[in-house]
Amino acid sequence: MRAAKARETDERILAAALQSFGTKGFEATSLDHLAGELGITKQTILYHHPSKAELLDAVIDRASIDLTATFDAALSGAGPGWDRIDALVRSVFRLALRRPELLGLVREVSRLGAPASTRVAQNLEPLVARAQRFLGDEMDAGRMRRSDPALVLVSAYSTVLGVATEVEVLRAVGIEPTLRSTVARRRELLAFLHSALVAPT
Amino acid sequence: MRAAKARETDERILAAALQSFGTKGFEATSLDHLAGELGITKQTILYHHPSKAELLDAVIDRASIDLTATFDAALSGAGPGWDRIDALVRSVFRLALRRPELLGLVREVSRLGAPASTRVAQNLEPLVARAQRFLGDEMDAGRMRRSDPALVLVSAYSTVLGVATEVEVLRAVGIEPTLRSTVARRRELLAFLHSALVAPT
DNA sequence: CGCTTCACTTACCAAGTGGTAGACAATCCG
DNA sequence: CGGATTGTCTACCACTTGGTAAGTGAAGCG
Numbered sequence: 001m002r003a004a005k006a007r008e009t010d011e012r013i014l015a016a017a018l019q020s021f022g023t024k025g026f027e028a029t030s031l032d033h034l035a036g037e038l039g040i041t042k043q044t045i046l047y048h049h050p051s052k053a054e055l056l057d058a059v060i061d062r063a064s065i066d067l068t069a070t071f072d073a074a075l076s077g078a079g080p081g082w083d084r085i086d087a088l089v090r091s092v093f094r095l096a097l098r099r100p101e102l103l104g105l106v107r108e109v110s111r112l113g114a115p116a117s118t119r120v121a122q123n124l125e126p127l128v129a130r131a132q133r134f135l136g137d138e139m140d141a142g143r144m145r146r147s148d149p150a151l152v153l154v155s156a157y158s159t160v161l162g163v164a165t166e167v168e169v170l171r172a173v174g175i176e177p178t179l180r181s182t183v184a185r186r187r188e189l190l191a192f193l194h195s196a197l198v199a200p201t
Numbered sequence: 202m203r204a205a206k207a208r209e210t211d212e213r214i215l216a217a218a219l220q221s222f223g224t225k226g227f228e229a230t231s232l233d234h235l236a237g238e239l240g241i242t243k244q245t246i247l248y249h250h251p252s253k254a255e256l257l258d259a260v261i262d263r264a265s266i267d268l269t270a271t272f273d274a275a276l277s278g279a280g281p282g283w284d285r286i287d288a289l290v291r292s293v294f295r296l297a298l299r300r301p302e303l304l305g306l307v308r309e310v311s312r313l314g315a316p317a318s319t320r321v322a323q324n325l326e327p328l329v330a331r332a333q334r335f336l337g338d339e340m341d342a343g344r345m346r347r348s349d350p351a352l353v354l355v356s357a358y359s360t361v362l363g364v365a366t367e368v369e370v371l372r373a374v375g376i377e378p379t380l381r382s383t384v385a386r387r388r389e390l391l392a393f394l395h396s397a398l399v400a401p402t
Numbered sequence: 403c404g405c406t407t408c409a410c411t412t413a414c415c416a417a418g419t420g421g422t423a424g425a426c427a428a429t430c431c432g
Numbered sequence: 433c434g435g436a437t438t439g440t441c442t443a444c445c446a447c448t449t450g451g452t453a454a455g456t457g458a459a460g461c462g
Contacts (some may be wrong), residue, residue, distance in 0.1 A: 001241035006409060025312065027228040031450065042450085044410055052450065110369040111226065111308070128374055145396060150374045151389035155364055162359020168311040169358060172322035173329055173351045188352035195346060197399035207439060243420085245440055254418065352417065 007189045010048045012038055022101030025108055026056060026116075056109075056116055063105050064123035070095060071127060081143055082198060084134065086190060089160055093186045096164035097179075103165050128153070145199045156193060163189045211249045213239055218260045226309055227257060227317075242324055255308075264306050265324035271296060272328060283345055285335065287391060290361055294387045297365035298380075304366050326377030330352070330393060348401045357394060364390045 015039055018072035020029040021079075032053060035042040074091035078084045095102055109116045121128075135149035163185055167177050175181050217239055221230040232253060250256035275292035279285045296303055310317045321328040322329075336350035363370075364386055368378050376382050 009409080025226075027226065030448075032448075041411060041454090043412085046451070047408095047410065050451095061367075105240065107312070110367060111312075113369055117369040117372070121369075124373065133376070140270045145392075147389060147392065148385070150376060151386055152393065153374055154367070154371060154376070154386065155360055155390055157370060158363020158367060159356055159360040162363050163356055166311060166355070166359060168314055168318040168322075170355060171318070172325070173333070173354055175351060175355070184349070185352055185355070188348060189356055191348065192353065192356045192397045196393045200401065210439080231418075233418080242441060244422090244442085247421065248439065251421090 006048075009040070009044065012042075013045055013055075014059055014062050017055055018063055018105060019101045019107060021056065022058055022063075022104035023042055026112055031055075053116075057119060059105070060109060060116060060119050061123065063102055064120065066099075066102060067095075067106075067124065068127055075166065081138065082194065085156075085193060085197070089190055089193065092160050093182065094163050097182065100165070103161060107161070107165060143199060144197050152197065156197070159193065160189065207249075210241070210245065212225065214241075214246055214249055215260055215263050218256055219264055219306060220302045222257065222260055222309060223264075223305035227313055232256075254317075258320060260306070261310060261317060261320050262324065264303055265321065267300075267303060268296075268307075268325065269328060282339065283395065286357075286398070288390055288392060290387065290394065293361050293365050294383065301366070304362060308362070308366060339388075344400060345398050353398065357398070360394065361390065 013034075016034055017029070020034060031042045032046055037047055045055065049058055061125075062129060070091055071088065074087045078087035092103070106120065109120050131153055132149045135144065135152055138144040139146050139149065170177055170185075175185070214235075217235055221235060232243045232246055234244055245254065250259055271292055272289065275288045276285060279288035281309070293304070307321065310321050332354055333350040336345065336353055339345040340350070342346050371378055371382075371386075376386070
């Protein structure tokens, strides 16, 4: 069972790297420090992932799986139409509270640019396609304001991720991120999105 | 005139640092490299700014002034009501095209957290207060959907900055950031914001 | 058993990092 | 003029970075 042990070590490496990359950032994370946290040596990390860049790739792949699974789960229990957006926003906020490093990694990677960002884009492409299809269908059915689904998706994505993650900005406008204020933010965000997206009846 | 020469050197340092911090990031910017670009030595930078952190502070102060001036100019020529938001969004997009490093710095600093983010918050506090007052007044006059101005501001801020700056995300949904697509994005964003904010008549 | 492979370690390394000390030429001021 | 100050540079420094080389003990396997 030495292979199982190795896989477990790798799991721990990936988890710690995801945590650190997603919160402190990629450059700000050193392999030495990462190894220290795990009680192993840097060379063990480099054994499992030949370079820091490849470690990032592996972390991205792992995070993509988690994200896709989370959203799939959220959507599978949701009804049609607006209910799906509601479910999605709720799951993003749940992520922001419970696994902030996941959303942080998305931000971080999009900041780092290619080739890491390309990898995320590829991994999440099915999710994006699905969202665009949904928006298009809703528009066709007259339930949403007619527009370009890709552009609407960008606006909605920016808004949701920003509101969910930009703690510092919230502090700037005088909102301490407590549980109560988070609920208030989510409620306001849903109202904001509802007004922005749903076609007037 | 040795003082004038020194001030000019400092100006160049601040400009180059703003550029690099705002695009490559703070940690990814080395003083040696920065000095190399300017044809001076790292020690000259450290003469003007005793540490990298203090250089960041100076860059933040400088950027804050530029940002405030830009928005003041945009708003001074704008009419009342929705026209002001329109003018603001246009000026953000103009910044995203012409001085992307400014918006990038805001993002970067909010990622870095305190104490840098605190400094930005303090510097831009008048801007934030002004925006909140504006939103409150519009709501009182019944021209905007009634809500908490602070929360609405966060949503709008996230949306605008995200759409204006998240080039990588745009690539992910298949939009190459050309001039034409930028115009389309801005138009969609304005429609999005208009629907989200303006009270139905 | 004995050889190989695997997971991991100890020991390095060259290249950078931010930062200090001190010299030096140019300028300012009495 | 001549000493003081200012801006910049040369020369370091301790430390950290990602990465390499060479092992080592244990498990797997013929």
